[in-house]
């Protein structure tokens with residue numbers, strides 16, 4: 209039996225398909241029989257909403273409640289299993305609330321183990337899953353430091369846009385810095401380019417630039433996700449495009465990406481701290 213691998217989906221810029229990729233990769237992994245837990249680590253709660261929670265802030269148990277006892281000694285312990293939702297498609301997830309931004313500030317003030325809060329919180333779920341995917345915020349604050357401590361590898365996601373490419377650079381530097389400071393190896397298990405439309409020069413130039421800049425350092429997946437309205441349509445219906453339009457190009461692309469991802473991640477051991 210494989211050990212659980214925790215993967216962070218990262219880019220320093222917003223709106224570059226992190227959440228869409230987390231959702232679709234999660235479903236693709238579940239379809240292949242892997243036990244998958246998705247964790248919404250973004251205060252925008254987009255992943256929670258995409259997974260069918262209309263009002264995440266009204267949830268009794270979400271990521272905040274799980275982390276709170278690790279920050280506040282007076283708070284009662286919360287079993288991670290009470291925070292986990294189970295979907296019929298086999299995907300499990302932990303929703304998030306806006307209150308996480310307040311909690312992030314509290315985490316920053318801890319005297320000890322402030323970077324280990326998320327790592328410690330996820331510990332009891334590790335034996336139950338093959339993959340835990342962390343849908344990250346665009347900012348690289350204390351929560352992102354916690355994500356670096358909790359993860360074994362990072363999947364970088366980018367669109368071919370200039371600001372997204374810059375976001376990948378910033379995220380790569382952050383990973384290197386985190387690796388050094390936290391004294392652990394953080395693999396980059398791939399760079400996925402999304403919202404590609406090769407009819408446009410801007411897209412073609414962006415793709416080339418990404419391959420040239422990052423290709424030498426990390427596997428830039430040859431499979432890219434095309435820009436199609438069916439992805440946003442599926443999101444509005446709170447399902448993955450893989451389920452909503454399985455024959456569509458983006459769905460097929462995400463399936464192929466899942467195979468590339470698995471090949472990459474399974475080529476190295478899980479705990480490399």
Ligand SMILES: Nc1ncnc2c1ncn2[C@@H]1O[C@H](COP(=O)(O)OP(=O)(O)OP(=O)(O)O)[C@@H](O)[C@H]1O
Pocket residue numbers: 221222223224225226227228229250252254345346402403404433434435436437439440441443458
């Ligand atoms: N392949 C695609 N084709 C068309 N639209 C897409 C595609 N992938 C994602 N989108 C749309 O792009 C927008 C941004 O995607 P997403 O929310 O996944 O980005 P994000 O990086 O998680 O953003 P944020 O940083 O705000 O959390 C969404 O409206 C989503 O529906």
Ligand SMILES: [Mg+2]
Pocket residue numbers: 226227228250254255343344
């Ligand atoms: Mg997002």
